[in-house]
Amino acid sequence: MNRLQLATLLSWAGDEGLQGRKRLQKVVFFLQEAGCPLDCQFTLHHFGPYSRDVADRCDEMVAAGLINEAGGPPNGQMQYTYALKPKAREALEQTVDAEMPRFHELGVRLIKEDLWSLELGSTILYFQDQERDWGRALNKACEFKKVVANIESSQAALALARQFAPGSQ
């Protein structure tokens, strides 16, 4: 994931920014699954698919003064919020990523999506990539997250995962 791609994604979150590192990870995961060429490697972590590439790029752009990181434990808040700084906004006006605009609508939707649906849904999709069977992927993900499969929230996460599976867009 390069600077331009992350800046484009954060621009979709508007002035209020994207809330939470976890949300950022899951949004990138879903977009990549949907075909967006972000080139991030994901592994399964406690909260679901996690990519070092995403975390590093975000930290690097914060350090370079392109992204504003607000909140988080130092300020007594649970979550960090990430928003573009004016310098990055101006730079983004000068250039456009070749692929990202195609995923604008999906990205905006994901940014607003319920966090638990993102977390469980991305875990289901991660297992689906291995299992190639939605039933098994759901059961494995629910077992991993220690939740029941046949409840409304799990089914909503499954529906989300199915929408973003490769080839479904």
Add this chain to the structure above:
Amino acid sequence: MSDKVFRDPLYNYIAFNRERDEWLIELANCPEVQRLRRIHQLGVSNFTYPGAEHTRFSHSLGVTHLMQLVLDHLTRACPAAKIEGAQQALLATALLHDVGHGPFSHLFEPCLGIKHEKWSIAVVKDESTQVHKVLKKQNAYLPDYVADLIDSKNAKHPAWQRALMSSQLDVDRLDYLRRDSLFTGAGYGHFDWYRLLTTMEFHDGETDLVWPAKSALAIEEYIFARYYMYQNVYFHKTTRGFEQLLQAMWRRANQLRQNGTDINANIVLDRFWKSENPEPGKLPVADYLAVEEFTVLEQIQRWTGNSDKSLADCARRFLNRDGLAKVDPPPPVNPLKVDDFGEWEPELHKLLRNKGYEEPSMYCLPDKLDEKYLRPYFEETEPKNQTAVNTIRVMVDGTLQTIGQHLPRLAAVIAKAEDRIVYTTRGRD
């Protein structure tokens, strides 16, 4: 019965017990492992450091030796049966982890379009290889177990086993940093490796590995050794120039071949190129392993007489060590596009064309330094996700800390660096 002994400049004696480890000696004698004697550990670093003639074979033996040492240490620290169950798989993995390397190690991978890890796994799993036969004869489960441990993404086995072979501080790195330092003569890879190996402790119900606080300075030394080696040896500008030259030459040959031009390919490379898909399962393992450094060098020698002027010139330059120089580009025109230098690159091309170089793109080569190699260590920040595989941790007064938390001064070298791009070009004219 006497041990089978290899004399080694790092450890003096690397000894395999003939009674206990006869199978391991047999494994080292397999043609696929012996092939590693003909692969330079550091690719073309010997163009910069004439002493860097060591091979993947001596490195693999060194890693096996370190694995033996660490397993002996852990056996003393916990129930022996726990270690015994994994001992053979770990020793075999140490010896075979690089068995899939191609000519010139990592640097040639983009030329061939391969990943050596995938081929190491293929060599271990393919029933036709001698390596597979020896492993299977020793224990039917070994080929799959070893393949799982080589696969860095596979989490099938406990973290401590994976971490010994592939982590932020593993036996592979402990050997190559010191070996590369010794053979290049650069002298940066010094750290208290023996302390690191022999103070490692089991943690979390003996599934994970950590170090005591007293080893923190040895860990710091190791991290700095890795930092210095990358800055001074692995990313040396002269070496990078020859790597870029070799890759540009290969791209040119491929381009000509795809345009239907006869590039006078030798029989091994012709077979490789005709396969079109050099993936395990598509290309036979034997055909992949046949591609060796001497095959590639013979091919380059053929190209010195090629009718394509650029291909012939690059081939001659490579063989005669007539390299390219490094040029630093101006700052990018847009901070979001680190590889956009505006008119600078076209101007550079124009300059080269005026100097008589018909194909400036062959001589003006952007070289993106992979940021992950500019950082000697990076740790997982989420405590729940930390294991010995992704984070080096020390036990301080009964509390687990990452080495970055314990020694905050390390932040200066472990923070993510900005992407850096340099150009290699015919700058001496």
